[in-house]
Amino acid sequence: MKVLICLDFQDGHLKNSTQELLTVAGASGAEIITVAFGNGADKISDLGDWGIQKHYAGTSGALAKPSPEAYTDAIHKVLASENCDVVLGSSTTVNKDVFPRLAIRMDGAFISDLTELKLAPFAARRPMYAGKCTAAVNIKDGVKKFLLVRPNQLTISNPKKGRAPEVATVDGAATGTELTDVAGGSTKTLDLTEANIIISGGRGLKEADKFKLLYDMAEPLGATVGASRAVVDLGWVPHSMQVGQTGKTVAPSLYIACGISGAIQHIAGMSSSKVIVAINTDEKAPIFQKSTYGIVGDIFEIAPALTEEFKALK
Amino acid sequence: MRIFVCIKQVPDTETRIKLSADAGKIDEAGIKWVINPYDEFAIEEAIKFKEANPSAQVTAITVGPKARVNNALLTAMAMGADDSILIDSTESLDGVQTAKALAAAIQKEGGAHLIYAGKLSIDGSTSAVGPMLAELLKIPHVSVATEITYSGSALTIKREVEGGTMETYKVNTPALIAANKGLNKPRFASLPGIMKAKKKPIKEIPTSDLGVTGANSAVSFSQFELPKERAACKMIAGDAKAQAKELVRLLREEAKVL
Numbered sequence A: 001m002k003v004l005i006c007l008d009f010q011d012g013h014l015k016n017s018t019q020e021l022l023t024v025a026g027a028s029g030a031e032i033i034t035v036a037f038g039n040g041a042d043k044i045s046d047l048g049d050w051g052i053q054k055h056y057a058g059t060s061g062a063l064a065k066p067s068p069e070a071y072t073d074a075i076h077k078v079l080a081s082e083n084c085d086v087v088l089g090s091s092t093t094v095n096k097d098v099f100p101r102l103a104i105r106m107d108g109a110f111i112s113d114l115t116e117l118k119l120a121p122f123a124a125r126r127p128m129y130a131g132k133c134t135a136a137v138n139i140k141d142g143v144k145k146f147l148l149v150r151p152n153q154l155t156i157s158n159p160k161k162g163r164a165p166e167v168a169t170v171d172g173a174a175t176g177t178e179l180t181d182v183a184g185g186s187t188k189t190l191d192l193t194e195a196n197i198i199i200s201g202g203r204g205l206k207e208a209d210k211f212k213l214l215y216d217m218a219e220p221l222g223a224t225v226g227a228s229r230a231v232v233d234l235g236w237v238p239h240s241m242q243v244g245q246t247g248k249t250v251a252p253s254l255y256i257a258c259g260i261s262g263a264i265q266h267i268a269g270m271s272s273s274k275v276i277v278a279i280n281t282d283e284k285a286p287i288f289q290k291s292t293y294g295i296v297g298d299i300f301e302i303a304p305a306l307t308e309e310f311k312a313l314k
Numbered sequence B: 001m002r003i004f005v006c007i008k009q010v011p012d013t014e015t016r017i018k019l020s021a022d023a024g025k026i027d028e029a030g031i032k033w034v035i036n037p038y039d040e041f042a043i044e045e046a047i048k049f050k051e052a053n054p055s056a057q058v059t060a061i062t063v064g065p066k067a068r069v070n071n072a073l074l075t076a077m078a079m080g081a082d083d084s085i086l087i088d089s090t091e092s093l094d095g096v097q098t099a100k101a102l103a104a105a106i107q108k109e110g111g112a113h114l115i116y117a118g119k120l121s122i123d124g125s126t127s128a129v130g131p132m133l134a135e136l137l138k139i140p141h142v143s144v145a146t147e148i149t150y151s152g153s154a155l156t157i158k159r160e161v162e163g164g165t166m167e168t169y170k171v172n173t174p175a176l177i178a179a180n181k182g183l184n185k186p187r188f189a190s191l192p193g194i195m196k197a198k199k200k201p202i203k204e205i206p207t208s209d210l211g212v213t214g215a216n217s218a219v220s221f222s223q224f225e226l227p228k229e230r231a232a233c234k235m236i237a238g239d240a241k242a243q244a245k246e247l248v249r250l251l252r253e254e255a256k257v258l
């Protein structure tokens, strides 16, 4: 078996989400080749640890900036010379643009958001109905698999073996879409879909400014702040922070719900978190039924007290 | 100018999922079916486009069992779509087969100026059908769109990716746009709209006319499971300070997540 992995890296290192994919591929005994795009894609420092045979880097032309179209073209070119059975990536916005197109172009099968994965023999599961249940994924034998895995779901075990792979250059073109601007965004905190700890706020916070209490709490933990739809609809926070059936589905190690009642649509998006903490003034709030630990209390008193405790951990 | 809106019918978000006896799928008894929430933004955007370009013809298109999806098309037409195409299928089609059915039907109609879809469905949630359809039609796509500015054949589209980064893309028609929440505020179907919808045409195309069958689906699902029930919630008593202290202790020593 031969596997192509699309790498995500930051500051010259492989992201954890990518290391999860490398671990899965390594465990299967497959031959591993990799591809990465953008500035620095040819200089990832920890590539040598994973037994990668060959690395393709696309750093110039249309591949210099984010371009789902050029990435698709480039990966297609790599696959033309490397006959891979499986192509793996993390379930990111860009990969969700690229992988479905590749599946069509190469007559393969595509599935996203895997939360469990083994390659030999193939076994995978994913959430369905936005987290209300899960299902096993079956793919017909002999069909090329284009698979996206949710970050933060699989274990990482770095074999620390081998040597830095041969690096080849790949190019890709974009003729239909052009990225004209990239703005904002912070690389300081992880995205909700990658975060290990999430602190979410709901209508119980009473007003937009009070989200500061949650950011203060998140800071010492390196946590990411999320929200219920109610406060997104109120315009307190952007939709990108919404957790739930019509927001992001998340599964961190620790999810702290502050002033969130626990509506079915919210639960769908976070119920597979390892540990759930609910802080709510109403002891009958449904969120407590889904939680590991519960505090009946006023978030305006609990949040500052927790912030002090979290700071003391450092 | 032909505009297509791809809509999928999904279980209402209030639905409590139950599994079939063999856990091979969900038990659909009693489910209330609605238009996929992201597809409502797609419909609204298509209608707004038509309001700005009166010569445009907006066609809602869906793949699914006729007995239920007919309603989704009626709703789309009550909101303002001109007509509909119903690709009747009771088989479970994977993303590739679904996209192939949509592509073949759109080609039969002479192609599209613009296609709107949702960024994902809230049941299957693969985020696949939009980009696959665009690939089959050999047109560009931009997904997760939260803002579209139209200027002749050029579209400027904003979308948000991981970490809150806003990307702006330029594409030319024909193109496919997959909508995210925030793109617009979907209108409700008005009473006159609902009356009018009943007279609007729904063209039915069997999947066999489009070269698509369930047997060609490479992907299937089985062994459905509901989330594991959690042990009863451990309630932490005391004043705020004591509660905070005890919670951190439990998170460290018992749950080992800090």
Ligand SMILES: Cc1cc2nc3c(=O)[nH]c(=O)nc-3n(C[C@H](O)[C@H](O)[C@H](O)COP(=O)(O)OP(=O)(O)OC[C@H]3O[C@@H](n4cnc5c(N)ncnc54)[C@H](O)[C@@H]3O)c2cc1C
Pocket (backbone or CB within 6 Å): A201, A202, A203, A204, A205, A227, A228, A229, A230, A231, A242, A243, A244, A245, A246, A247, A248, A258, A259, A260, A261, A262, A263, A264, A265, A266, A269, A279, A280, A281, A282, A285, A297, A298, A299, A300, B013, B037
């Ligand atoms: C189609 C559709 C899709 C939806 N999708 C989503 C989704 O993706 N995500 C989502 O979250 N929701 C979604 N919803 C909305 C969902 O049904 C609920 O309305 C929403 O989750 C409620 O948000 P909330 O818990 O913040 O607010 P509320 O339900 O109003 O709860 C506020 C809670 O705060 C508590 N509280 C009040 N004061 C304090 C205090 N001082 N300290 C501590 N606690 C306090 C209250 O006891 C209460 O439990 C969707 C709804 C629909 C119809």
Ligand SMILES: Cc1cc2nc3c(=O)[nH]c(=O)nc-3n(C[C@H](O)[C@H](O)[C@H](O)COP(=O)(O)OP(=O)(O)OC[C@H]3O[C@@H](n4cnc5c(N)ncnc54)[C@H](O)[C@@H]3O)c2cc1C
Pocket (backbone or CB within 6 Å): A128, B006, B007, B008, B009, B025, B026, B036, B038, B039, B042, B061, B062, B063, B064, B092, B093, B094, B095, B096, B098, B099, B102, B116, B117, B118, B119, B120, B121, B123, B124, B125, B126, B127, B128, B129, B130, B217, B219, B220, B221
């Ligand atoms: C119970 C159940 C059984 C399923 N069985 C299978 C199976 O056997 N094999 C398999 O691979 N998948 C199956 N699916 C997943 C899914 O129904 C199909 O893959 C389907 O083709 C669309 O994928 P999606 O729901 O992930 O939509 P997405 O790709 O997430 O949808 C994105 C957008 O594409 C458009 N779109 C999607 N579907 C349609 C449609 N039917 N008509 C018109 N527009 C559409 C909409 O605009 C939508 O917003 C099943 C899903 C469920 C809930």
